[in-house]
Amino acid sequence: MFLAPSRLKDHWREQRLFLARSIAGGVLMIFLTSAVVLRLVNLQVIHYEHFSDLSQGNRVRIEALPPTRGLIRDRNGVLLAENLPSYQLEMIPEQVADVEETLEKLTAMGLIREHDRERIDQDLRSHPRFRPTALRYQMTDEEVAIFAVARQRFPGVDVQAGLIRNYPYGPVAVHALGYVGAVSQADLERLDAADYAGTTHTGKIGVERAEEATLHGSVGHRQVLVNAEGRILQEIERSRPHPGRDITLTLDLQLQLASESALGDRRGAIVALDPANGHVLSLVSQPGYDPNLFSVGISTRDYEALRDDPDVPLFNRALRGVYPPGSTIKPVVGLAGLHYGTVSPWQRVYCIGYYTLPGHSHRYRDWKKEGHGPVDLHGAITQSCDVYFYDLAVKLGIDNLQSFLGAFGFGARTGIDIPSEKAGTLPSREWKRARFARREDQAWYPGETVITGIGQGYLEVTPLQLAQMTATIAARGARFRPMIVAARGDRATGETETLAPVALQPIEVTDDSYWDQVFRDMTDVVHGERGTARRIGLDAPYRIAGKTGTAQVFTIAQGEEYEADDVDERLRHHALFIAFAPAEAPRIAVAVIVENGGSGSGAAAPVARLVLDNYLLRSDQ
């Protein structure tokens, strides 16, 4: 009875209400707009004289002072990236009567290089006309003198002193160091525009990119008195920029140089780690390129040459190249067999040169056609018997195999402190279900387990992951995140921030003596009388533990297409070798991949030996 009368929608009334409200809104709107217009009249009509005078006398301008970029050194303090004073030729288009003619004349005088013209034209189009555009970086003293004489004839063109990034060793370690390049529109969206107001270059890849925040520093400002044309007359006040901090890497330049020369001009990758802390001692991806090209503004022609090179020098094989690990994972598969109790060290398998799954006729061949005869785990690793591991993989099953390999970091990024690393592939039942669309492709077939046992099939790893695996074995299960930045130091205050190694979940096996077994097996790969890599062990003054690998390929890992006449060479097997030494107390772990090198023992093992020699046989250590 006392219920409120139910409210009904009265459209007519609502519409009138809305109309009344929008008219009120309209009136308020006109009132507020009038306020703005009155303000404009006040500024532009009533106080016009005042503001006009102010604008003509507007002489004080604030300019950004870019900070000096931090230096990069190797672990022993050798400079890898520095800043060199450089003279550059700049033009302010607005102040030049005939831009085209000026450029022609300067080109004729040899002050602008012909192949830079394309870049200059592009810069002229995209830069504001009152901003200086660089015509030529890194002028020689002679060129500066030539211009100084002719300067009168070129109003609007001037020589400016600045700092330019220089990599004294050129292409050495470029895939670790990275490079700096001109700040692009995309960079500006990522970076703090205010802090980069005066900065021309920023890290694009590698350590230069990863440590951009450390290396860059912070911007300073100065107030200058300018005339009506914008020319600086006097400096009034200045707040200094704070220079970027210096970086010390874990890289060892000597070892890096030795690694690069050991690989020579072959395509491939080398990663050397310190097993005790994950320090990257050398990181090679061949072929490389000269980062100095980028810091001085790479010409379109040079860039296209790099981009279109069939050897893909810009591609970081060490971090992004994915390869089948081949036999190099046999020690880990063997360890898995011991850990899960699937095999015992003395159990033998009779190798007849091939393996067949029960009930199937398909023959999985051993690399040795006539077979190895009866082999135990030790023999299977030293002689790299495939049949033993086919059999072991099937007994372990893909689930155990996948979880044990996963614990070593396969199929996931290592988390190294430089960008663009790939994760590779660790196949499993779930992975296959997610990877393929068709039902019949989604099932896991026993044959796929067989070949996973010798590191073939879907399994793909990066050289960095392989090196990390080797280091993990060398450290008896202790795992570390690979790191390349060792310390950050402030030149101004002298403070140094040393970065601690990051320990990862260690590998724990059911019996610690299994590690001894793996050490013994791998040492005999190099020093045993039947070891596949015995050739590099003959004259070694220290003991090496290693494992060869040969990975079948059909196409190169990056999926590039090549001319028919060089297909044969590109279809050869990848040669792999992993090693750590000295075997008694490992100080270095290394993974070597020589693309299309043929065999691991012939092509990759000698490279690894040269790397180990350089690190372990130094006179000063």
Place this chain on the structure above:
Amino acid sequence: MLDEPLDRPRPISVAQRLLAGLHLDGPLLMALLTVCCLGLFVLYSAGGQNADLIVRQGVRIVVASVTMLIIAQIHPKFLRLWAPWLFLGGIILLVLVLVMGEIGKGAQRWLDVGIVRFQPSEIMKLAVPMMAAWYLHERPLPPTLRETLTVLLLLSMMPAALIARQPDLGTALLIAASGVLVILLAGMSMRLILAFGALALAAAPLLWMNMHAYQRQRVLTFLNPESDPLGSGYHIIQSKIAIGSGGVFGKGWLNGTQAQLEFLPERATDFIFAVLGEEFGLLGVVTLLLLYLLIIARGLYIASQAQDTFGRLLSGSISLTFFVYVFVNTGMVTGLLPVVGVPLPLVSYGGTSMVTLMAGFGMLMSVHTHRKLIPQ
């Protein structure tokens, strides 16, 4: 005369037929495109005659127009049905941004979704008025106290507070305004309006306590710009000089010394109105303001012709929020209001806000062109 059938359609031109077929509104479209074109001219000068900048902005205008065209095809019924989901999704994204901001450092407004990065606050600019209009759609108006409070607190202030935490005070303000405008248009009682006004005044000191240092600085600078001529007051001083020295007729296109010699900061984005004032004078700025008023007047007309509560409130709110944009930006540039980062709609350089604005106008067009014809 009498043998002419009464329902004979009036003759219409090809252009009208084309516009009707595309669900576009002629007057609104013309006014919007005129402002965009005018904006490109000013931007060319403000950006230091950088052709690339113009191309990029041109592409944005095209993208925004296409977005508008697409949204205009959607029946308002669907806009209404999607409103709660859009709102809910927007809130979730805002919380996500805040959580990620906690992990990162400082202001976090962007969300990286694989290929595109966008600010979830942009979604809310449309989702808040849509949601508020959806909420009031079925209810008899004027709204009760409970309904008023729901719209004010839950649908307007809550998302605005999330955005203010980012911190992005300018956008938070606009979003709160778009929700408040819906309830005002719906007929919130005068007594309540006065009560809230008084409450807001009383709460001002509380707001001051909760402001970030830089936000306080902006208010202080606004009250006395000369106190910090080279820091945050620099913007206002230089922008006033630019506008004032333009006079009635302006210094001429590309001839503004304040803009061209880089005295004026943010001249391509938030302070582009000052470039217009310097180079085109009082005539230029008043012309632009009139164009804006034309757009808003057409928007309010469309709202008044809408056939249901949702369409009416949504159109009205979008139109009046557009005015808030214009007023806050021009007020800031002329020194009437403190410096809040609100771009000049359709003119300032920048992508996301342009798309959101045009999407809003697409909704207006959809409301207007999907009406059922009622015999007069």
